[in-house]
Amino acid sequence: MRERGRILWLTLAIVAGAGLGAGIVYFSRLGLPDSRKALRQLEELDKNSLTALKESVGNDHVPDNISGRIQDYTVRIGEAAAGLGVNERKPVLAAQRVFLPMVGLMADYEKAFKELDSAGGSSPATLVSQEVIQEQIVLARRLLAANQALLGFFRSVEAQYRVELEKEALPGEMKTQVMSGFRTGASIDLYLKIRESDDQLTASVLKLLELLSRSWGTWSVQPKGELAFERKADLTEYQTRQSEMLAATERQRSAQKELLQRAEQQQRWQKQHAAKTGR
Numbered sequence: 001m002r003e004r005g006r007i008l009w010l011t012l013a014i015v016a017g018a019g020l021g022a023g024i025v026y027f028s029r030l031g032l033p034d035s036r037k038a039l040r041q042l043e044e045l046d047k048n049s050l051t052a053l054k055e056s057v058g059n060d061h062v063p064d065n066i067s068g069r070i071q072d073y074t075v076r077i078g079e080a081a082a083g084l085g086v087n088e089r090k091p092v093l094a095a096q097r098v099f100l101p102m103v104g105l106m107a108d109y110e111k112a113f114k115e116l117d118s119a120g121g122s123s124p125a126t127l128v129s130q131e132v133i134q135e136q137i138v139l140a141r142r143l144l145a146a147n148q149a150l151l152g153f154f155r156s157v158e159a160q161y162r163v164e165l166e167k168e169a170l171p172g173e174m175k176t177q178v179m180s181g182f183r184t185g186a187s188i189d190l191y192l193k194i195r196e197s198d199d200q201l202t203a204s205v206l207k208l209l210e211l212l213s214r215s216w217g218t219w220s221v222q223p224k225g226e227l228a229f230e231r232k233a234d235l236t237e238y239q240t241r242q243s244e245m246l247a248a249t250e251r252q253r254s255a256q257k258e259l260l261q262r263a264e265q266q267q268r269w270q271k272q273h274a275a276k277t278g279r
Contacts (some may be wrong), residue, residue: 132214154192
């Protein structure tokens with residue numbers, strides 16, 4: 001699927017950002033050296049994820065083993081939280097519990113993406129038989145299901161985080177401020193846009209493959225890689241699917257760039273806040 005310029009979104013930022021956004025107001029008020037060290041550890045995680053996000057969005061780079069990176073980040077967030085006060089660590093550990101299931105969901109997504117991408121996706125030059133097209137259809141459906149599982153995760157993640165916070169003995173005002181910090185730090189709205197664009201993109205790939213299967217024998221690949229259709233209706237539908245894919249790709253890119261801009265803005269705020277508080 002490389003012909004569409006698709007970027008595999010980087011999920012690391014949401015893991016570090018969720019923990020940092022959830023607790024930063026409280027961490028920065030603590031005077032204990034151990035707490036300050038824990039805050040610096042969390043900020044370093046956020047800085048690293050921002051650097052990786054810049055590389056991904058700026059270079060159309062597809063990172064490897066995102067699920068493994070998420071696993072590593074959740075562990076490291078837990079280690080950093082251990083240096084915080086009893087109440088202050090609870091929002092971070094709640095975020096850790098909420099995001100841990102994403103490891104398996106992302107592993108499924110990565111596997112499905114790589115399988116379809118390696119097989120050629122919807123590239124006409126790779127569709128040399130009906131059997132191959134049917135195999136691609138199976139792979140596209142698998143990717144669609146994996147992405148929809150991730151989409152469901154993000155649609156419910158705020159509610160799940162609230163449930164985890166309710167398990168903690170935190171003051172009501174603190175819970176309210178933590179949820180506000182979570183919404184700011186986690187950028188759920190943008191991750192939903194990215195996942196929804198991916199859903200539309202993969203659905204269009206699937207419809208395109210189904211079209212090529214139905215019209216097998218009435219289209220051919222030309223020397224420059226373009227398709228020639230014998231039936232005008234098939235050509236029109238093919239062009240429609242191509243336009244859908246392009247539009248979804250552009251929506252995804254736009255959301256990724258906005259996510260990067262927001263993450264950079266948050267990091268600037270953190271530096272300014274650190275300077276004011278003398279950390």
